[in-house]
Amino acid sequence: MFRFQEPAYLYLLLLLPILAILFFYSIYKRRKAIKEFGDPDLIADLMPTVSAFRPSFKFWVLFACIGFFSILLARPQFGTKLETVEKQGIEVMIALDISNSMLAQDVSPSRLAKSKLLISKLVDELHNDKVGLILFAGDAFTQLPITNDFVSAKMFLSSISPNLIERQGTSIGKAVDLATRSFTSQEGVGRTIILITDGEDHEPGALEAVKRAVDAGIQVNVMGVGSPDGAPIPVTERNGSEYRKDNEGNVVVTKLNEEMAQEIAKAGNGLYVRVDNTNAAQKAITSEINKLTKTNIESKVYKEYDEQFNVIAWVIFLLLITELLIINKRNPLFKNLNKLFK
Structure with a gap:
């Protein structure tokens, strides 16, 4: 070029x-x-x-x-030119819940859309750090390996939807275990997992996975998306007029499992914060991760x-x-x- x-x-x-x-x-x-x-x-x-x-x-x-x-x-x-640079920073793995319940609109415009906007703002605050992105529902997979390429991190957000994972549910344990294995091997770096979920219909094993992360020196923060009162689940992400129903024909209402989210944050030596229609949650998490120990992080930087x-x-x-x-x-x-x- x-x-x-x-x-x-x-x-x-x-x-x-x-x-x-x-x-x-x-x-x-x-x-x-x-x-x-x-x-x-x-x-x-x-x-x-x-x-x-x-x-x-x-x-x-x-x-x-x-x-x-x-x-x-x-x-x-x-x-192109490849350079190795050292900057004072931390490593952050974001685990985003993309189960169908995240389409609920008790947070504007929806739980999932608000979460993607939240991630975009969080990434903007990670100037010298590394960030990775994991998506999960009934299964978990790495959407973006840990990197300092924040442009790519934000670029992937637009394509995220519940359709990316066929098996539904909320397997927080799988997401935390995958995030724990996704950090680099560099020693002395402050590490945190930011779990963004509504906790609805979660599977067992979450607390055990969080304890394994803590044993590895990783903090786990939780951002609860939604409201305890709950909201119906639209059939599709862009359709808010038709809602999912159970086998008896009743509209399914999904509620934020705040108690479970608080337990995970406590076990992970981290912070729990509920996401609403303000920027308070993003500011609280940013303040929390800024407390982590920053050290020299080597990064391969491509200059176009x-x-x-x-x-x-x-x-x-x-x-x-x-x-x-x-x-x-x-x-x-x-x-x-x-x-x-x-």
Whole structure:
């Protein structure tokens, strides 16, 4: 991939045709003056040290320098560059519940939509940290391995829906175990799992998984999404007029299991906060994870474009040296070489 960072400087290249025209016009005027003075061949014999080639060669060298200098100012960039950087940070794994109950709209616009917006804002606060994303319902899978590529982290959010997992339910234990295994092997780094769920219809094993995470030095925070009073579950994410019903034809109402969420947060030495229609939950979690120990985290950073100015700078330098070394007149000490410049 190639581009110019400052393409406006390329307009300087428009000077080149003007310079070329002026140069050829000066040659025309000089030859015309010589013809008016006398026979050109006779005049050439009277001036043996005058070279017709050298001034033209010096001009075209400077002409090329101006062109390359215009390109240099435009900052040509090409390819990619991989850098290893160290920053003070922590590692955060976000586990998001995408079960059907997360489509309930007791939090505006829905539990799932609010959660995705919440994650986006959380990622914005993780400047020098690493973040990963796990999605779970009856099963759990890694949507994004732990990384400092926050652009990718936010990009994946738009495609998240309950359809990504066929088996429904709320297997918090599987999500926590997967998150625990997803951190890097670097020692001394503050680590936390942020569990975003409504806790509805959860499967057993959650507290045991949280204890295993704590034993590994990982804090577990919980963000409860929804309301204890509950709300019906829309049939689809974009349809709020038809709701899911049980086998008896009754509308299913999903409620936030706040008691379970608080137990998990307590067992995980973390914070429980309920998500509402304000930013209070996001601020509370951000404040909590900022308490974790930050240490040097090595990250591989891809720079999409690598500067190529050094190559052009060397070309300009060599051209200028060449121009300086060539004199306008022939050197009588090098008669054999002079023949090459006649």
